[in-house]
Amino acid sequence: VIASFQPKRLAGKRVLITAGPTFEPIDPVRGITNLSSGKMGYAIARAAREAGADVCLVSGPTALDTPYGVHRINVQTAQQMHDVVLSRVDGKDIFIAVAAVADWRVANASDQKLKKNSKGDVPQLQFEQNPDILASVAALEKRPYCVGFAAESENLLQYGEEKRKKKGVPLLVGNIGHQTFGKDENELVLFDDKGNQRLPQAGKQALARQLVAEIAARI
Numbered sequence: 349v350i351a352s353f354q355p356k357r358l359a360g361k362r363v364l365i366t367a368g369p370t371f372e373p374i375d376p377v378r379g380i381t382n383l384s385s386g387k388m389g390y391a392i393a394r395a396a397r398e399a400g401a402d403v404c405l406v407s408g409p410t411a412l413d414t415p416y417g418v419h420r421i422n423v424q425t426a427q428q429m430h431d432v433v434l435s436r437v438d439g440k441d442i443f444i445a446v447a448a449v450a451d452w453r454v455a456n457a458s459d460q461k462l463k464k465n466s467k468g469d470v471p472q473l474q475f476e477q478n479p480d481i482l483a484s485v486a487a488l489e490k491r492p493y494c495v496g497f498a499a500e501s502e503n504l505l506q507y508g509e510e511k512r513k514k515k516g517v518p519l520l521v522g523n524i525g526h527q528t529f530g531k532d533e534n535e536l537v538l539f540d541d542k543g544n545q546r547l548p549q550a551g552k553q554a555l556a557r558q559l560v561a562e563i564a565a566r567i
């Protein structure tokens with residue numbers, strides 16, 4: 349469907365979206381990341397823009413082009429993503445947390461490249477927990493309508509509803525199957541206070557448009 353024929357369900361709305369993985373440094377040339385491609389978050393950014401919204405996309409490292417008309421801010425770490433989101437959230441109507449945020453960062457990251465030694469010693473990494481961006485936004489007094497994502501490996505229907513309550517968000521979107529990272533197709537379940545509802549398997553852009561319509565109907 350051509351963009352201009354999409355109904356402008358989000359005209360005048362301001363939307364903030366996180367997408368992609370984060371990258372947590374170990375040293376200047378190494379780090380810890382995950383297999384998120386950013387495709388779902390970018391598809392949602394594009395669909396929201398097509399629906400008439402003003403869209404700000406806070407993105408971890410991806411190989412994707414910025415969707416037309418979307419304002420993109422690049423970050424690497426979860427802490428940077430948290431700080432950018434919290435500095436941009438004021439005045440937003442909707443926050444959609446699609447990013448696969450690293451739960452932990454390396455607490456003893458090195459300023460210099462780690463070197464091997466002849467004894468075969470291995471680095472001893474220590475971890476500390478990253479801030480929960482979605483929970484922080486959902487706890488704000490002046491908060492936008494918050495939408496979370498969840499990729500579970502099992503018990504999606506139970507874990508999805510539990511995660512929605514734990515994060516304190518009105519809408520949580522579950523990826524069916526944890527093999528969604530990098531794929532062009534997906535299948536979603538939406539959890540809200542009325543129960544759950546499936547969006548059957550389709551391309552990520554088609555699903556993104558359906559999700560935007562579902563969000564627009566709830567705000």
Ligand code: CTP
Pocket residue numbers: 366426445446447448449450451478479480481482483495496497498499511
């Ligand atoms: N999220 C976030 N900041 C984090 C971790 C997660 O904003 N530090 C967001 C994700 O973008 C997603 C939602 O929270 O929208 C759920 O992420 P998920 O990893 O499924 O949940 P966690 O609460 O981190 O729990 P766990 O990984 O243990 O299942």
Ligand code: CA
Pocket residue numbers: 449450451
């Ligand atoms: Ca997590």
